[in-house]
Amino acid sequence: MEPTYHNGGVNFCWRLRYLFSRPKRHDVIAVRFAGSKVMLLKRVVAQEGEWVEFRDGKLFVDGKEIDEPYIRFPCTWNLSPRQVEKNYIYVVGDNRSMPIENHLFGQASKSRVVGGPLW
Amino acid sequence: MAIVGSVIVIAVFPSEEKKVRKRFRLLSEWVSRSPEENAFTMLQKMKNVGSLFEEHCELKTDYPSLSGSYTREQISTYVGSARPQVSRLDLTFYDLQIAFPEKKVAKATLTARLTGRSTAGEQIDEVRELECRLRKIEKQWLFSKIDVVEVLKK
Numbered sequence: 001m002e003p004t005y006h007n008g009g010v011n012f013c014w015r016l017r018y019l020f021s022r023p024k025r026h027d028v029i030a031v032r033f034a035g036s037k038v039m040l041l042k043r044v045v046a047q048e049g050e051w052v053e054f055r056d057g058k059l060f061v062d063g064k065e066i067d068e069p070y071i072r073f074p075c076t077w078n079l080s081p082r083q084v085e086k087n088y089i090y091v092v093g094d095n096r097s098m099p100i101e102n103h104l105f106g107q108a109s110k111s112r113v114v115g116g117p118l119w
Numbered sequence: 120m121a122i123v124g125s126v127i128v129i130a131v132f133p134s135e136e137k138k139v140r141k142r143f144r145l146l147s148e149w150v151s152r153s154p155e156e157n158a159f160t161m162l163q164k165m166k167n168v169g170s171l172f173e174e175h176c177e178l179k180t181d182y183p184s185l186s187g188s189y190t191r192e193q194i195s196t197y198v199g200s201a202r203p204q205v206s207r208l209d210l211t212f213y214d215l216q217i218a219f220p221e222k223k224v225a226k227a228t229l230t231a232r233l234t235g236r237s238t239a240g241e242q243i244d245e246v247r248e249l250e251c252r253l254r255k256i257e258k259q260w261l262f263s264k265i266d267v268v269e270v271l272k273k
Contacts, residue, residue, distance in 0.1 A: 031270065031271075032270075033246070033248070033270050034214075034230040034231075034246050034247055034248035034268075034270070035213055035214030035229065035230030035248060036214055037213065037214070037230070038230060038246050038248075079273070082273075088272075091271070104271055105271055105273065106271035106272045106273040107271065107272050108270060108271055108272075109270075112270060
């Protein structure tokens with residue numbers, strides 16, 4: 001999630017954040033990656049039913065380019081369009097300077113959303 | 120006296136869950152490698168690892184090239200061929216939850232963490248959630264299926 005959140009930094013997760021609402025596009029959320037302790041911080045880019053695509057590093061949702069001011073590093077990703085399944089949300093990290101195959105991103109089940117960072 | 124008796128019974132006749140947990144402990148021990156490990160220990164561990172698996176064990180990962188069915192010998196050979204490429208390797212399991220959906224079948228959900236250093240000096244640190252199925256065959260719990268849970272589907 002560089003440069004928004006630094007690797008190895010300590011963050012507190014606010015578990016009640018999505019008790020009465022659902023994650024919106026551009027929200028940073030904590031996704032339970034393994035067991036009950038291993039979490040990933042990722043940014044929501046698309047909701048269920050939407051089509052996600054990357055063209056030359058630009059994010060497109062349902063064919064429209066999405067402005068992402070939090071992306072600071074150059075990105076050249078290309079990803080063919082894919083639809084987000086029911087009860088899933090599409091999440092991507094902010095650090096897209098690495099090759100696409102080395103970056104952990106994709107659609108995550110809503111049941112794995114634990115909350116959001118406190119700040 | 121009753122307490123002592125109970126302790127002895129528990130120690131002599133461990134529960135099925137404890138037996139399954141022990142298989143994970145052995146898997147961790149036999150896959151891990153310390154820098155001081157000698158060739159004899161390495162060969163022994165290679166041989167032992169295979170004995171934890173069924174004759175054919177299914178592996179499902181997000182890497183299609185790795186997914187498939189493997190024999191015990193293939194697993195032992197794979198573990199053996201990977202060892203010279205690492206100077207230190209630790210496989211640890213966390214959050215181990217075991218259920219018995221059928222008789223002689225155990226389903227385990229857990230977090231597996233692989234840490235260490237390659238002989239080229241690169242740091243290894245991988246964490247994944249696993250779902251494993253074990254079957255009890257001839258009084259031994261053997262791994263029959265290992266699924267690496269795909270949390271983020273591209």
